[in-house]
Amino acid sequence: MKIGTWNVNSIRSRAGHVRRWLERAAPDVLLLQEIKCEAPAFPCDSFEPLGYRCEIVGQKSYNGVAVLSRLPCEIRLRALPGLPQDDAQARYVEAVCEGIAIGGIYLPNGNSGGEAGYAYKLAWMDRLIERAAALLEADTPTVLAGDYNVCPGDDDFSPGLLAPGDALIRPETRARFRSLLWLGLTDAIRALQPTGRAFTFWDYQAGCWPRDKGLRLDHALLSPTLAERLIAAVPDRRERGEDQPSDHVPVLIEIA
DNA sequence: ATGCCGGGTCCTACCCGA
DSSP states (O other): OEEEEEEOSOHHHHHHHHHHHHHHHOOSEEEEEOOOSOGGGSOGGGTGGGTOEEEEEOOSSSOOEEEEESSOEEEEESSOTTSOTTOOOOOEEEEEETTEEEEEEEOOOOSSSHHHHHHHHHHHHHHHHHHHHHHHHTTOOEEEEEEOOOOOSGGGBOTTSSOTTOTTTOHHHHHHHHHHHHTTOEEHHHHHOOSSOOOOBOOSSTTTTTTTOOBOOEEEEEOHHHHHTEEEEEEOGGGGGSSSOOSBOOEEEEEO
16 A cells, blocks of 8 residues: 655645656545635645545635545544634544554644644644554554654754744654654654654755755654554655745655 | 745735744
C-alpha cells in the first residue's frame, strides 16, 4: 500500500499539481492539509476521473484536511477526540482502509497567537498522543501522517533558520513528539534514513529553495506491524521545483 | 529577525503561515 501526505497550501491553487502527482506517484491514499476551503469548493472533479474518492473536513480560509483514496475507505473521525466543543479548526481526519487506521494531521504551528497559541499547539499534541495510545492499545494497524509542524531533531532544519524559542523546535514540542515515538510509533522517514537532511518544506521567501534552507515538518508515524513492512518513505523534492508550488512537498510511504 | 512570498478574504489592505 502506498500512502502520501501533502500540505498543499490551498487545494484550489494546487489541484493541477495534485492531479499530476497522483498520476506520477500513484498513491492508494493521499492525505491533504491546508486545503483552505469548505467541502463544496473542493475540486473533487480533478481527482475522481483518476479513480479517487474525496472525503473533506473543510474550513473557510484556513486549515482544512482531506483524504483522497482509490481503495474503499470509511471515515471514522472528523476531529481529534477531547478538544473543546467549540474548536472549529479543521485539522484532523481519520479513515479506515483495508483494516488500517489512517489519521491525517495538520498540527497547529504555535508561533502565532502568543502564549495562548502555543498552549493550543501543546494541548492539540496531548490529544493526539491520547488518540495514538488508544489505537495502539487496541492493536490497530495505524498510520498517523501529515504536517506535524515539528522539527524533531537538529538534522531537521538548516542551521540558523529557526530561533531557539521557535514553536517548531521548543523542548516542550519535541518532548511531545518523542512521546508519540515512545508509545511505539516509528518515524518512517528516519527509520530508513536515520541521519542527514530529509526536508519537506522550504519557505517561499529569502531564496530558501534555491539555497536548500529547509525544514522537515511532514512525518508519517507507523504502528509496529506496519513499521516492519515499511519499504520506502521519501519526500518528493521534485514538486518544490514545479511552477507555483506549495511550500511543502509530498511525502510518499510504501508498506508491503 | 521575520513579513522578503504567496495563500486567504470583509475587494483591497491586512491576516496568516513556519
